[in-house]
Amino acid sequence: MRQRGGGLLEVPSEQPWDAEGEELQERAFFGAPTEPEEPRREEEPPPPEHYLGQARSLLTELRPSGFGELLVTEAWLAPTPSETADERPTEEERQRAWSRRQELRQLGLLRERPVLSYDARTEDYWGHVAAALEAAPQAITDPYTHFAAAFAEADPSQLPDFQRDLREYGREAEAWVGIGKAFVVIGRMKAALAAFRAAAKAEPFYPQAWLNLGLCQIFARANAKAVASLTRAAEQSPGDLTAELGLAVAHYHAKDYARAEERFRRIAGTTGVRAAARSFLACSLRLQGKWDEARSELHLLQNSGHPGWMALAQQCRDCVQRGEERRAGPKADRRRLLSILATAGSVAGGGAWVWYSLLHDYFKYQPQLVAGPLLVLFMILARAVRGISRQESAGEFGNAEQGLPCWQATTWVRPRKPEL
Numbered sequence: 230m231r232q233r234g235g236g237l238l239e240v241p242s243e244q245p246w247d248a249e250g251e252e253l254q255e256r257a258f259f260g261a262p263t264e265p266e267e268p269r270r271e272e273e274p275p276p277p278e279h280y281l282g283q284a285r286s287l288l289t290e291l292r293p294s295g296f297g298e299l300l301v302t303e304a305w306l307a308p309t310p311s312e313t314a315d316e317r318p319t320e321e322e323r324q325r326a327w328s329r330r331q332e333l334r335q336l337g338l339l340r341e342r343p344v345l346s347y348d349a350r351t352e353d354y355w356g357h358v359a360a361a362l363e364a365a366p367q368a369i370t371d372p373y374t375h376f377a378a379a380f381a382e383a384d385p386s387q388l389p390d391f392q393r394d395l396r397e398y399g400r401e402a403e404a405w406v407g408i409g410k411a412f413v414v415i416g417r418m419k420a421a422l423a424a425f426r427a428a429a430k431a432e433p434f435y436p437q438a439w440l441n442l443g444l445c446q447i448f449a450r451a452n453a454k455a456v457a458s459l460t461r462a463a464e465q466s467p468g469d470l471t472a473e474l475g476l477a478v479a480h481y482h483a484k485d486y487a488r489a490e491e492r493f494r495r496i497a498g499t500t501g502v503r504a505a506a507r508s509f510l511a512c513s514l515r516l517q518g519k520w521d522e523a524r525s526e527l528h529l530l531q532n533s534g535h536p537g538w539m540a541l542a543q544q545c546r547d548c549v550q551r552g553e554e555r556r557a558g559p560k561a562d563r564r565r566l567l568s569i570l571a572t573a574g575s576v577a578g579g580g581a582w583v584w585y586s587l588l589h590d591y592f593k594y595q596p597q598l599v600a601g602p603l604l605v606l607f608m609i610l611a612r613a614v615r616g617i618s619r620q621e622s623a624g625e626f627g628n629a630e631q632g633l634p635c636w637q638a639t640t641w642v643r644p645r646k647p648e649l
Contacts, residue, residue, distance in 0.1 A: 280344045285632035286369035290640045293647040303343035305632030369537040383410035402432035436465035455479040486513040499533035544629040
């Protein structure tokens, strides 16, 4: 006999106890439906393969994590098409839409989330990235995703074997490379860099040592060192796509856009990672003010037939148009003159206030009345210098649609502030 809520419920003693049957009897006693409820479908995570097959892009960035940074790879879907998708927007309409998107981003109101995200806090991250590349062959992928997938075959369980191989003649460099890759997978980046340096020292003409060293230096933001290492790798293995791509990216990070242009031009294409190289090539040309050459490369990318790269090419063409209007267009000199006049007026007003304060000895008796105007004056000057020099801020780049990368707006070029 069991007592439930003030009543008695009899359970036949001659039948074996059944947990599911008892649960159904209790549901019947309290008036609940006797059929078990099916699990809610929205609580079940959808299969990753379904989303990866429809992914518009696979993008990898460095994100702040504690006192350091963490590799994160995300899969993005294309945005939901609008009701007027049949009508192609004009250039003016695209620029207005981009401006609204930038305003929402700066205000923190742009809510977009990837459908899948992997990070390097676990050893499975590198294998997940390689599997994602295989599952989404039509997605836009950046070079960094390919760099991360290059370490997918590393196996930390083989560290003792690599340690034994260090004592064998002729296998020292290969063993150090294996140790370095294992350290990358388990998150010991400094130890991995030391291992790759040891491999390069043991065998200076071993391209894999220089290649892996250069890729890890890119992950560590040591761009100048990455250029030196990947130059050795590209010289020792002519035609190696990963070495050439890594060297071009390292030049791009170091803001040596002329050399980046030269390297990207060697491997530019219209499919896969070669299409990413062509988009980087167009960006390098745009940052050098070679507007027509940048448009020519984007025209080739736009005629590739791939919907993702076509959308990215259109985004970059709009970016080239904005850059040319700002730096070389007919209104550029007028905009610069207005910026100079506004800055001069601000400086004159601030200087008059400071002079007036000095005449009344406010520095001595009421310094707080002078500190405020001085702070505002400094902020105006710092903001105006960029406009006078025609330098572009991060907000003048940026992507136009969800899932479309912008190489000048990534954390590789403009790192985010750390969490701690």
